[in-house]
Amino acid sequence: MLDTLLPILIAGALALAVVGAWRRVRLWRQGRPAPVSLLKGLAAIPRRYLVDLHHVVARDKMISNTHVATAGGFVAAAVLMVLVHGLGLAEGILGWVLLAASATMFAGSCFVARRRRNPPARLSKGPWMRLPKSLMAFSLSTFAITLPAVGLLPEDFGSWILALVLSAVLVWGLGEMFFGMTWGGPMKHAFAGALHLAFHRRPDRFSTKEGGEGRSTGLKALNLDDHEAPLGVETPSDFTWNQLLGFDACVQCGRCEAVCPAFAAGQPLNPKKLIQDMVVGMAGGSDAEYAGSPYPGKPVGEHEGSADGPIVARQGKALVDADTLWSCTTCRACVEECPMMIEHVDAIVDMRRFMTLEHGNTPNKGAEVLDNLIATDNPGGFDPGARMHWAADLALPLMADRGEAEVLLWLGDGAYDMRNQRTLRSLVKVLRAADVDFAVLGDEERDSGDVARRLGDEATFQSLAKRNIATLSKYRFKRIVTCDPHSFHVLGNEYGELGGEYEVRHHSTFIAELYDAGKLAFAPWKGGRVTYHDPCYLGRYNGEFEAPRNVLKALGIEVAEMERSGFRSRCCGGGGGAAITDVPGKQRIPDMRMGDVGETGADMVAVGCPQCTAMLEGVVDSTAEVRDIAELVANALVEAPASAGDRSQAQGPQAVEVS
Amino acid sequence: MSEILRRDPRKEWIARNRLHPKHLEVLAELGRGAASEWMGPQGLVRKNPHAVGFMGPHGIRRIDRSGVQQGQGAGGARASAAVSKPRVEIDEPAFLVTVVPDMGGGRLSGHDRDLLGLARQLADADPDARGAVAVVTFGAAPEDVDEAGADRVIALEAVEGFAPERRLVLLEAVEREFAPRHWLLPDSGLGGGDLGRRMAARLGERPVTGLWQVIEDPEAPLGWQCTARGAAGSKDILRPMPRLVMALAECAEPISETRHAATPLMLEAGLPEVSEPALPGGVDAPWIEDLGQVPVDPAGVALSEAEFILSAGNGVRDWDGFHEAAKVLGATEGASRVAVDDGYMPRDRQVGATGTWVTARVYVAVGISGAIQHLQGIQPCEKVISINMDAGCDMVKRADLAVIGDAAAVLSALVARVQSARGQEGATESSDASATTDKEARNAA
Amino acid sequence: MPPDIQAPKRRASTTPVLDVVALVSVGRHPVTGRGRRADLDARGVELALSLPEAQTRLVHAGRYDADSEQALRGYLGMGFKDLTLLEQPAGSDVSVALGEALEDWGPQLVIAGERAEQGEGSGMLAYLLAERLGWPLVQGLAAIEEVSQGVATVLQALPRGQRRRLKVRLPAIVTVDSAAPAARQSAFGPARRGECQSLTVDACKDEALSSWTMQPARKRPKRLKIVKAASARDRFKAAAAKAEGGGGQVLSDVTPDEGAEAIYKLLKDEGVLR
Structure with missing residues (x-):
């Protein structure tokens, strides 16, 4: 009886999975277009998964091993099951390998079950709590139906009742693993995750065979010349399709939540919930089903949205409240921890862009800071001509006088801050002690645009950046040294897209080099x-x-x-x-x-x-x-x-x- | 004031000798001559017998014929100096300079006095054809208007509250009757600034606003060039001075050394009526109706507008006492970042570079050690008082007055001190019911 | 959190529409001198936006070039679709063109900043318009409380945060004080989309203005406290008195009462105690 039932069950599950996949893909395709290389991306999945993703997962050895056993066992078992039971190719070694795969998967699922007995707060509950049982159901039933196939048990072992029970368990397992994978169950992460790795919006994040550190952290520029292009993200469908795909890949492991400083401080932000809210918005509905930690101070179930509805309401509630998005410090701890390589910060800044550029609703001192940046090129509203007052007694060489220097010392807006002026004076002392040939831009320097960009004001960022690039292009220097990591990041990683490529050093790096060279x-x-x-x-x-x-x-x-x-x-x-x-x-x-x-x-x-x-x-x-x-x-x-x-x-x- | 009486035997002798050529001068110097004896207009010596003598220790008026002791009774050197100012009279003025002072609270403000100083400058420029300064007031002129430099006083009917149209019509009547050469008004927010602009629009005169300097210039139509602030205070405009002038405070030195006639001038034509032309819409309501001042809680005044701030920091433990003190002192409440972060004060009360930059005249920092950001935010404050336990903190270094001690104790002592002072004032001034309202109005001005 | 920018509301026909004209000018940043929304004008626009029944039209009379366009777009960024432009060459007397236009349109309420940040900045414009139109004018507003049946109830800003409530009959012109609520943020999107609709009007050259000399403001000398003492003793005391500001006085080891007395004296001297 099983011989006839199994192929039908497997074929049915696969067919449903394909239908589900098509529906899921349609959800993602609501997003805006993004150029990706389809074949290259798909081909890169194994390496990106086995090297880069595993590198993140392996920070927790136990979970890493559990996942290797469970996922590896499942992938092998699923493929072999189709061959052995779906197509009846039970001869030879295939059946034995299938047995081993399902046994490995079962062992893994036991660890998953143990993990779920007293789960830490960061893990989502709800459907995720049944996952170990589903994994066991799948692996055990696969194991059991394969025993007759390899001849360990007689073909007609047990009664039809046993066969029926076995089929029922198998249906449960197949349902969770194939049907649930594409129809929104916990296993969705495997399907969406694999494609997310393939079509990731930052392919530079992954290492290549040639090496490379695999780091891509600069925000992507908005095209402000195109007056039709949306300014940031208003609705879930304003994200690019691969961003939506990325949100769907979330496994709700809560590692982001555990490291988020805003969450720990009790500010209304939880990166995991935010990603889940985007998934809710993409499919339409309310967040009532969410089974993890809420945003601190905001009960679950009060927010809802749709793919073309606003994420942040002008008044009242929509999918997410504005203060959630403004709580983020863009520290990237969540991105660094995320085993699925989701880009939380990009999404948050995208949504902030809309709030600032279209709503004009940067909270608290935000509007004032942006106005100051526009009017005075620094966030404090100080006189641009007073930028060098702190160094009146230092006689710093100016680029305008010198025209070239080995090192361009980028001072940053700390030049106006009395505390940071002490740091700057120290740095100048060090550079002079090491006989470094350096010069400063002086009053020609402007804010790098870091704050403006992260507050969502891309227009002001680009205006500052373009003017800074124009200034820098007048002079010749080997590298820029700065004691401000924010300027360092923006100059080094974000000006490139606007036409400014520089070699930038943080002062600590530069001092280390000077020391190694014996100059200090x-x-x-x-x-x-x-x-x-x-x-x-x-x-x-x-x-x-x-x-x-x-x-x-x-x-x-x-x-x-x-x-x-x-x-x-x-x-x-x-x-x-x-x-x-x-x-x-x-x-x-x-x-x-x-x-x-x-x-x-x-x-x-x-x-x-x-x-x-x-x-x-x-x-x-x-x-x-x-x-x-x-x-x-x-x-x-x-x-x-x-x-x-x-x-x-x-x-x-x-x-x-x-x- | 001089407590020690220094005797000058020679002057005492001259004071006794009525026939001495310097007799009157010396008497004036000793502070009694002008009060009790002066030269009348017809050249006769006039005496005021009531001003002679002084109250003795037993409450009986004593007259010392020696002429020495009388100066004391008049209140010392300062009072006597006031009455001894030379008197200036201009009987046949060549022209009229009218000044419309704000007179917040019924008194001449510093700004008004500066303006009178400017008016004198304009009137006295040509010694052969001196003009007269006429002060135009709504209601009775203040008593000291003569010492402020007014030759004439045009007291119009009193206008209460905000009634610019009424005031404007009255000034128009003055313009028709006296056609003064210059009109001077203080360029102050709600008083002369408003009235002067209304008048300029009504008369079709192009005024100068924000004037702060005048220079004689025979080429100019009225004989004067002026410098005025324009473009929100960022530009100086040099131009010939027009008839209608709205001037800034400190545009000239106030009059302090002379005394003027302050002769009343009357409008012959009588006071006109205000007519409000009909407006489209057919609504039957007065043009502008003053519903009076709205009570404002000083604690709730925006920090950037506040003139007197009591600010709390990490060192404040007794928050009820702090709020009570702010209420009694009538101060606006501020806070350091820490006090806000700890939830004791709302965010909009935060003072400093990361909060609100304040421009208060007096800033009292209670238990604030003075982080750099905080000190940056209070940079424009004129007087800073610090109450702090730590004598070495930066706020104490910045403060004009620092009291080292327990904040709660000092504040409660201060509250008690202010209340006892108010109690005394209440006892002496209770007869004058308008005193407090006058004071408020003066403060408001 | 600042108020949200909203597109001008579409009203049901039953609620009366209040026709408001907000006069806006090109401002000047006090530190850098760059063009921007004039602070007081922007506060005026904010007041207009706070009136629920108002249909506000932004009007600018003056030159129109790259610099001023940038600043004017700042007003559009507060949530307006367009701005009416009465284009005038630099150095024109804009009160003439504005007066004609306002006579044409017949709005109920005209809101303007107290004075401009560029040019003469005399603050006369609103007065000239009021005189020409024969409308009441209220100056120095902090808020418009309500408008009903042709009468506006407004709060006028007095010094030290005090307020006076006035009723003014419409149509009227009001000017805005710096105590009025700060203008909302100008958003880039609406500012870029908004249109400046130019109307052709005659320009009237301001002859007087061009004959004056304009120069950057000089710092005014601080008035010294001249002591006109009658006696040598007073003069001596004044001359020997401790110079102000040279380091503060620190009272340590005093009782709270002594400390309070010293503070009381200073507060009294500064005249901040009422």
Whole structure:
């Protein structure tokens, strides 16, 4: 009886899966067109899956092994099942391999089941709770029906009742695995995920056989010359189709939620919920079915939307509230953690663009900052002619006078901030000590456009960027050095699309190079315990984790690492205009970060970003002092390596004195 | 004021000797001559017997014929200096300079006095043909208008509240009857600035606004060039001075050394009626109806508008006491970033570079240590008072006055001090019911 | 959160439509001098947008070139489809053209900023228009509370955050004080889409203005406190008095009462206690 039933069941499940896939593809195709290479993408799936995606998943060994067993077993079992039971090719080794595959899958599903017994808060519940049972149903029933095929059991073993029960279990398994995969069950992640890898909007994120670090973090520019092109994303269908596909790939593992600083601070943002809301919007409906952690302070079930309905309502509620989108610090921790390589930050900025460019609704000080950027080229509304006042006594060489220099020192808007001026003075001292041939743009410099872009004002960003590029094109220099990772990122990764290609160095990288070249010598470190805070825009955005640590090591400092450091570093709360839009939460992000610092027992935290300095120094009653790496280096400078032991040259960490 | 009396035997002798040529001068200097004795218009010496003498320790008026002690009774050197100012009279003025002061609260404001100073400059420029300065008031002129430089006073009928049309019609009557050479009004927000522009539009005169400097220039039609602020204060416009002038504060030095006649002038033609022409729409309502001032809670005034801010920071523990103090002092509440982050104060109360930049005249920082961003935000404040436990913090360094101590205790002592002062004032001024409203109005001006 | 930008509302025919004209000019940023929405005019437009029954027409009279277009689009970015432009060469007396246009259109309410940020900036325009049209004028508004039956109830801004409530009969001209609510953000999309519709009008050259000299504002000298003391003693005291501003006074180790007394004295001297 099973012989006749199995091919029908399998064929039926496959047919339903194809119908479902067609429907799913139609949902994605509601999005705007995006050029992708179909065949190349499909061909890249195995490598992208096995190398890049696995690299992320493998950060949790247990889950990685579980997934290898379950997914690997399933893919093998599914293919072989079609061959063995669907087409009746049971002879030889195929049946045995199918047995082994289903057994492996069963073993994996046991670990999945164990995981689901006391799941952490970040995991979604709901349909996901039945997944281990479905996996077991599929693997066990496949195993059982294959036993007769390889001759371990007689063909007519058991009664028809047993056969019926077996068929029922198999139907459950097939239903979840094939039907559910394309009709929206938990297994959807496998189908959408594979295609998402193929047609990812940032193919540069994946490594190639030739190597390459596989990093693509710059935001993509809007075409402002085309007056018909939409300004950002208003409705789910305004996303590109591969973005929608990416949202559909989410496995709701909640790794993003676990690392999101805004979520931890009780601000109304949960990256996982946001992606799920986009899926809800794409298909139409309400978020009532969502079974994970909600946005803090916002109950589930009150929002709904459709593919062509607004995501953020002008008044009242739609799919997502505006403060959810403005809570994001664009720290990319969620993107870095996401095993499905979903681009949360791109989506958030896309939606912000619409709110700023079309609604004119940048919250709190956002509108004022953007107005200042338009009128004065800096977010504080300061006189552009006063940009160099801090350096009146330093006689900095100006590019306008020199025309060329080896290093162009990009000062950033920190030039107006009294705290950051100390960092800049230190950096100048270091550059002079190392005899670097450098010059500054002086009053010709403008804001890099980072804040404007991340607040969604692409028009102001492009205006600033184009003018900066025009200024830079007047001069000859080998590289740009800056102590602001935000300028570093924008100049290095985002100006290229607008026609400005530069070699940009963060000052920590540059100082490390100078030290390695023997141009700097330091007095031995006499201070206390020091920890290092990785700025998001230096670390996750640009992969620079080592240079700052090398500089600290050269200073004789042994870094007491925080639990969350390196690519898992927690944001200071100052990125992405979050300090400007200032969405209230239960606690402040910098307070949490200084808590992390406190846990290491360090009495000083070294940073490499003016935003981080400002945010972390704004923490009241903190146990640690905040110093930029440039300040530490400038304090430890000694004349020549020979005099390194000269005590009179050594300065304590407290004395911030710059000649 | 001089508490120690220094005796000058020679002057005392001259004061006793009525026949001494310097007798009157010395008497004036000692502060009694002008008050009790002066030269009348016909050249006769006039005496005021009531001004002679002083109150003795037992409440009995004593007259010291020696002429020494009388100066004391008149209230010391300052008061005597006021009455001894030379008197200036212009009987046959060549022209008239009319000044319409704002007179917030019924008194001449500093701005008004500056304007009178400017008017004198215009009137006295040609010593052969001096003009007279006429002050136009709605209601009675203030008593000290003579010392402010007014030769004439045109007291029109009192106009209460916001009734620009009525005032305009009255000024038109003055224009018709006296045809002054210059009209001067303070270019202040709601007073002269409004009235002057209405008048300019009515008379068809092109006025100068924001004037702050005049220079004599015989080439100019009225003999004067002027400099005025234009383009929202970003430009200076040099132009011949027209008839109608709206001038900024400190456009000239106020009059302080002379005393003028302040002779009343009457409108012969009587006061005209206001007629409001019909408007389309057929609605039967007055053009503008003043419903009076709206009570505004000082704590709720926008920080950027506030003149007096009481700001709380991390060092404040007793929040009820802080709010109470703000209420008693009539101050607008502000806060540091930390106080806002901790939820004690709403976000719109945050002062500093990341909150609101404030321009208050007095800024009281309670328990604020003074982060750089905060200090940047209060940079334009004139006077900063800090109440803080930590004498070494940056806010204490910035402050004009710093009190080191427990914020709650100092605030409650301050509240008690202010209330006791108000109590005393209430006792002395309760007879004058309008005193407080006058004060409010003056503050508002 | 700032109010949302909305396209001008379409009303049901039963609610009366209030015809509003908002006069807008090209502003000048106080720090950089770049063209922008004039602050007071933009606040005026914001007031117009706050009136639920208003049908607002933006009107600009003046030169029209690349710079001024950028600034004028700033107003369109507040949520308008078009702006009426009475094009005039630089240095024209725009009150003539505006007066004619307003006579033609006959709006109920004209809203303008108190004074312009460029040119003479005398603040006379609204007064000239009111005189010409024979309409009431109220200056220095902080808010328009309501408009009903041909009468507008408005709040006039007095110094120190005080307010005065007035009723003014329509049609009327009102000018806006800096105490009025700040203008909403100008959004790039509507600003780019909006149209400037030019009307041909006669220009009237401002002869006087062209004969004047304009120069960047000089800093005015700060008035010194001249002590005109009658006696040598007073003069001496004035001369010997501690110079102001040279470092603050720090009172440590004082009782709260002594501290409060010192603060009270300073508050009294500054005249901020009522």
